Amino acid sequence: MKNLYDENYFERGIENKKSCYTNYRWIPELTIPLAFSMIEYLNILPDEKILDFGCAKGYLVKAFRLLHRQAFGYDISDYAKQSAPYEVKKFFVESYEGDYDWVISKDVFEHVPYEEIDDLLKKLSHSTRKMFCIIPLGENGQYVVPAYELDVTHIIREDLNWWREKFSTNGFVVREATYTAPHIKENWSNWERGNGFFTLESRHANF
Numbered sequence: 001m002k003n004l005y006d007e008n009y010f011e012r013g014i015e016n017k018k019s020c021y022t023n024y025r026w027i028p029e030l031t032i033p034l035a036f037s038m039i040e041y042l043n044i045l046p047d048e049k050i051l052d053f054g055c056a057k058g059y060l061v062k063a064f065r066l067l068h069r070q071a072f073g074y075d076i077s078d079y080a081k082q083s084a085p086y087e088v089k090k091f092f093v094e095s096y097e098g099d100y101d102w103v104i105s106k107d108v109f110e111h112v113p114y115e116e117i118d119d120l121l122k123k124l125s126h127s128t129r130k131m132f133c134i135i136p137l138g139e140n141g142q143y144v145v146p147a148y149e150l151d152v153t154h155i156i157r158e159d160l161n162w163w164r165e166k167f168s169t170n171g172f173v174v175r176e177a178t179y180t181a182p183h184i185k186e187n188w189s190n191w192e193r194g195n196g197f198f199t200l201e202s203r204h205a206n207f
Contacts, residue, residue, distance in 0.1 A: 001113075004153050005077035010056070019151045026059050026085065035063035037183040038104065042132055042199065044069060048101035051093070051128065054108030056080045058088035065091070072100075099205075100128040109163075110136050110148075110156045117156065118170050124202075125171025131200040134185060135163055137193060145194040160196045172200040 004018070013019030044050065046068055052060050055073030057080050064071035065088075073088070074096040075081055081092055096103075103124055112120055124131060136148045138157025143149055158166075164177045176199040179192060188194050 001153070002076040002078070005075075006079050009077075009153075010080060010083070014150070017150070017152070019153070020147055024057065026057075026062070028063070031059045031063040032066060034184065035060055035067055035069075037181075038132065039064075039067060039069065041182055041184070042102065042130075044102055046070075049099070050102045050104060051096060051098065051100045053096055053103050053105040053124070054111075055092070058084040058092065060104070060106070061091055062088045097123060097127045101130065103128040103131040105131065106134045107136065109133060111153050113155055117166065121167065121170035121172070125204045126202070127205075129202055129205045131172065131198075131202070133163075133167075133196075133198040133200070134181075135196045135198070137163075137179075137196050139193070143194070145188055145191045148194075160193070163196055163198065167198060167200055171204050172202055175199045175201055 008016045009018045010021050010024040013021035038044065048070065050064060050069055050071040052071060052073045055061055055075045056077065058073045061071045061073040062085060072091045072093050074093050081089070084092070109117065136154070137144050137159055139159055141157055143154070143157055148154055160177055160179065164174050167174050178197050179195065181197040184197070185195055
């Protein structure tokens with residue numbers, strides 16, 4: 001699976017019909033406001049430790065760091081990690097298991113096979129106190145946002161309640177599950193039920 005996230009996926013995804021990405025690069029005017037909105041929405045404090053789970057080239061990690069937050073990144077794509085900015089690579093970790101205050105996971109869990117999602121969530125519930133997830137949602141076997149169908153690595157197409165139950169049965173308390181979050185992914189607002197925003201607390205974190 002990890003071999004799919006190669007140069008073609010990130011740089012020529014539309015051309016190669018693998019993803020929605022073209023020339024995946026650092027765009028500070030988008031990523032820094034995104035990180036700032038997450039900090040405000042979640043009240044992430046300067047001394048809290050963040051893991052960007054599925055960080056790709058680490059651009060959100062870079063933005064958090066520029067905003068004086070202790071962010072680290074984890075990803076399975078060798079290409080993405082090798083292509084990351086030099087100043088970000090030192091904040092990449094080899095394992096997502098640890099003792100984080102926050103795990104941030106934006107547009108990642110839909111890539112996980114159905115047979116693996118339970119085990120992954122259980123492990124994450126032992127690695128973080130809180131988690132914030134943004135997930136493309138599906139209805140009747142298709143994504144609500146048509147563009148999400150263009151990514152060949154997208155697997156899970158389920159609705160808000162399916163994900164709420166999945167988190168609840170795998171070690172998390174769902175504090176909020178909604179279709180919107182302030183200033184985050186507002187470009188998809190034409191699809192009212194296209195994305196899910198989940199704020200979670202772990203039942204198992206003991207550090």
